[in-house]
Amino acid sequence: MRYRSFRSSIRYKLSVFLMAAILLPIAASILISYFYTKHSLKEDAIRENSNTIRQGTTSLIGQLNGMNNVSLYVYNNIRMTNSLYNILVQGRSDFMIENNIYSGLHAIEQSAKDIQQVYLYSDLADQSWLLIDGYLKREPGGEGLTGHFEQPLDKNHPFLEPPHPSHNYGMEEFPYSPSNTVFTIHRPVYRAPLKERIGVLSVDFKLDGFRSIMNMLYDKDEENIYLLDDTGTAIYTSREEEIGTKPDYAWLRHARYSFAGAGYFDWSGDDGFNGIVVFEKFELIGRIWIVAKQIPDSYLYSNASSVLRINLLVLLTFLFIAIAAALFVSVMVTAPIKRLTESIRKIKLGKLQFDGLERSDEVGVLGSAIKNMVDTIDNLIMRELRLELANKDNQLKALQAQINPHFIFNTLQSIGSVALHHKVPRIYELTSSLGLMMRYNMNTDEPVVPLSKEIAHVQAYLELQQQRFKDRLRYSIEIAGDPDLSTSVPKMILQPLVENCFKHGFESAEQAVISISVADDSGMLGITVTDNGPGVTPERLQELQRQIARGNSGSTEGSSIGLINVISRLRLFYNDKSAVTIGHAKPRGFSVHLGIPLTEGAVHHESADRG
Structure with missing residues (x-):
């Protein structure tokens, strides 16, 4: 309750207004700055990384072209009798050409610094040679190519073996076998111009060339980069354990199968990566290659996050200042207003x-x-x-004292005795009912009675009216559920309402019906009096409702004085906690509903207190 009253106070509203006036513009500025910074960082990152990938792709094309050209050295000096090409054409394998084989392979080995070893196989001589670090080894047969070489369909292109552990092509007696990972170009050698294969030249390249190019394209601590061939095999990647494998990442598949030759896309997937991917494709040596780079959001927006943290620190500082200023203003400005509201609250409570x-x-x-x-x-x-x-x-005493109750009551007792003596019980019943009414009215020292007495009184009144109207009158008194009939109510609140039914409800009705119902109604005791008379016009109903709302009984017409009198006494007795509702009954007629609190009223008549 205190929290609600605090929220509705001027001090609270003023504090909230001051803080909102200070903080909302700052917060809006921070958010706008943050999102603009994120957008700018993203645009700059996409532009810079696209340029970087494009330059890296150019370098990779040069690297791959250089490797491919090395494999074509076998066709050098084609007119010289002792060239590698002519030795393969002639199918020679004697020791006389050993030096020529060594010279040719050594020249290939020295043509690029990344070459680890060179292997040559002659189809016609069924002979193999392997050169490592200037050391030449020969063996019959070509088993060293088994599992490593596939004849390409296009005779203009070599077979590219993805990165794999280095091996000595089956030459077991070789002094040593390197254990690093190499990328191999297998170049089939054809007899010109018949395109008949006469041998295979295999050149193993270290990955240092790829590594040096790719390392310039990404941040080792935050980003990842991949170079894939058209089979999805990683020729090189920042995750070196995946080199030579086929990484199966959804974002990588998305880049590979994209129709665009270059571009970027945002990614947020189940694989744990959230960020952007920049990629570029290129076609070379009969294959389509792709360079794809991962840029995580955490790295991309790290600067924006730093700016946001600084702005938040500024916001917290201003928040502290705003709270201090709001409290100061609230105390200095609203303290006297709070004293006024506290005094008014006490006035509301009756002080x-x-x-x-x-x-x-x-x-x-x-x-x-x-x-x-x-x-x-x-x-x-x-x-x-x-x-x-x-x-x-x-008013109550005047209503009760309109006739001389003692004289009439004694007379009724005499009439009843005569009726019994002459054996006319109906007259005795009627005089008894009238006597009950007179006794009830005669007791002026009891302004408050149990509801059960009020119901008995109105029942006696209806029995007398029944004798008067005969079959034209039907009435019912219904007690619904288990209401507390011992509840104290002001005397004479039901009989005036029922009397109004006879005054205004039965002018033209052939069959008069009056119903009285008593029931519990949401913590109240509900009493409803309904007739089937002509009711009232909407204008008259509105006028009565206005009189009820004002509680004014001094300027009412005679037709409604009984109703207004009942309402005034209920309000006086229950301290305005009672409820009175009037309206049209269905299908026709007039209805009055009284809502009486189940606890006794806070205000009593002085006569009741004296009694």
Whole structure:
């Protein structure tokens, strides 16, 4: 409850307004700056990395072309009798050509620094030679190519063996076998111009050339880069354990199968990678290659995150200043207003005393005006309450004293005795009902009665009316559920309502129906009186509802004085906690519903207290 009242206070609203006025522009500026920075960083990263990948692709094309050209050295000096090409054409394998074989392979080995070893196989001589670091080894047969070489369909292109562990092509007696990873170009040698294969030249390249190019294209600590051939095999990658394998990443498949030759795309997948991918494809040596680079969001937006942290620190600083300023303003400006609201709250609880504020500003003038108003209201309320109590008590006594109850009651007892003596029980029943009504009305010292007595009184009244109207009248009193009939109510609240049914509801009705129902109604005791008469016009209904809302009984017409009198006494007794609803009954007629609190009213008639 205190939290709600604090939230509705001027101090709270003023504090919130001041903080919002300071923080919202700063927060908006921070968010706009953050998102703009992210967008700018992304655009710059895409542009710079696209240029870097393009330059790297150019270098890789040069590297691969250089490797391919090395494999074509076998066709050098084609007119010289002792060239590698002519030795293969002649199918020679004697020791006379050993030096020529060594010279040719050594020249190939020295043509590029990344070459690890050179292997030559002669189809016609069924002889193999292997040169490593200037050491030449020969063996019959070509088993060294088994599992490593496939004859390409296009005779203009070599067979490219993906990176694999280096081996000595089956020459077991070779002094040593390198264990590093190499990339091999197997060049089939054909007899010109018949395109008949006469041998195979295999050149093993270290991956240093790829490594030096690729290392310039990415950040080793944050990014990843891949060079793949058209089979999806990694020729080189920053994850060296994947070199020579076929990485099966969804983002990598997306880049490979993209129709674009170059570009980028955002990626957020289940593989744990969130960021952008920049790629470029190129065609060379009969294959389509792709260079793809991963740039994680955490790395891409690291600068933006740093800026955001700085801005947040600034925001927290301003937040502290704003809170301090808001509290200062709240205390200095709203403290007297809070005193005023606290005094008004006490006035609402019934303590009509106000000391005012010793201030000369606008708040002090307001406090003085409130003090004068409270004093005036206190005097008026006390006078009005006394007049209202006296007026209602006089109205009730006047209603009860319209006839001489003692004389009539004694007379009715005599009539009843005569009726029994002459054996006319119906007359006795009617006089008994009338006697009950008179006894009920005669007891002026009991203004508050249990609801059960009020129901018995109205039932006696209806029995008398039944005798008058015969078959034209039907009535019912229904007690729904288990309502508390011992609940105290002001006396004579039901009979005036039922009497109004006869006054206004049966002018033209052939069959009059009156129903009274009593039931529990959401913590209230509900009493409904309904008739099937002509009811009232909408205009008259609105007028009655306005009179009920005002609780004004001094200016009502005679046709509604009983209803307004009942409503006034209920409000006086229950301190405005009772409820009265009037309306049209269905399908026709008029309905009055009384809602009575299940606890006794807070205000009692002075006569009840004296009794």
